[in-house]
Amino acid sequence: xxxxxxxxxxxxxxxxxxxxxxxxxxxxxxxxxxxxxxxxxxxxxxxxxxxxxxxxxxxxxxxxxxxxxxxxxxxxxxxxxxxxxxxxxxxxxxxxxxxxxxxxxxxxxxxxxxxxxxxxxxxxxxxxxxxxxxxxxxxxxxxxxxxxxxxxxxxxxxxxxxxxxxxxxxxxxxxxxxxxxxxxxxxxxxxxxxxxxxxxxxxxxxxxxxxxxxxxxxxxxxxxxxxxxxxxxxxxxxxxx
Numbered sequence: 001x002x003x004x005x006x007x008x009x010x011x012x013x014x015x016x017x018x019x020x021x022x023x024x025x026x027x028x029x030x031x032x033x034x035x036x037x038x039x040x041x042x043x044x045x046x047x048x049x050x051x052x053x054x055x056x057x058x059x060x061x062x063x064x065x066x067x068x069x070x071x072x073x074x075x076x077x078x079x080x081x082x083x084x085x086x087x088x089x090x091x092x093x094x095x096x097x098x099x100x101x102x103x104x105x106x107x108x109x110x111x112x113x114x115x116x117x118x119x120x121x122x123x124x125x126x127x128x129x130x131x132x133x134x135x136x137x138x139x140x141x142x143x144x145x146x147x148x149x150x151x152x153x154x155x156x157x158x159x160x161x162x163x164x165x166x167x168x169x170x171x172x173x174x175x176x177x178x179x180x181x182x183x184x185x186x187x188x189x190x191x192x193x194x195x196x197x198x199x200x201x202x203x204x205x206x207x208x209x210x211x212x213x214x215x216x217x218x219x220x221x222x223x224x225x226x227x228x229x230x231x232x233x234x235x236x237x238x239x240x241x
Contacts, residue, residue: 021219087164124159133148
């Protein structure tokens with residue numbers, strides 16, 4: 001069974017009496033363990049599609065099947081439960097709390113999940129180790145570089161052990177070298193841990209570092225390319241126990 005199936009998916013926004021189609025007849029299948037990018041110009045529907053995949057928004061028409069379940073028809077509480085159990089989010093702006101250290105930032109999803117303090121700390125330390133920041137746990141975000149802050153954000157996305165990571169322009173605030181380092185982290189997590197990584201980006205160089213590229217234009221899938229990425233394999237990261 002595919003991990004994700006989008007069937008004739010559509011999204012229409014209403015502004016007064018005007019209807020604005022954001023997604024039109026989207027048909028996409030994603031298997032577990034894929035590493036892909038969603039690309040396209042501004043206004044192509046990338047962010048709308050990401051929000052639907054992340055159960056942050058619902059389609060107007062069509063179906064979104066996640067592991068065979070039509071999650072687009074679930075209620076808000078049920079969708080929140082799906083997000084918490086199965087999906088980790090990484091954003092362009094890092095979204096770290098400035099007054100708490102890296103470990104405490106990574107622990108946040110576990111706090112919302114009512115995980116006990118001792119277990120929270122253990123899982124947060126393991127997640128930071130997974131992204132190469134085991135020695136930065138007690139640093140505040142202001143004491144970290146942009147690349148390190150994004151690694152903390154990735155660790156936070158990982159701490160609930162999701163099946164999917166959705167990354168929205170995760171390298172948009174970073175220089176080229178740091179961007180490639182972050183993409184290497186994503187690739188390592190994908191290859192070593194089998195996590196499905198879906199990246200939204202406008203940057204063709206970052207798209208070339210994924211194994212599949214889906215291009216949107218005017219709310220439609222323009223083309224879907226599978227290809228070998230040009231990024232080197234990582235050593236296997238430590239297991240999250």
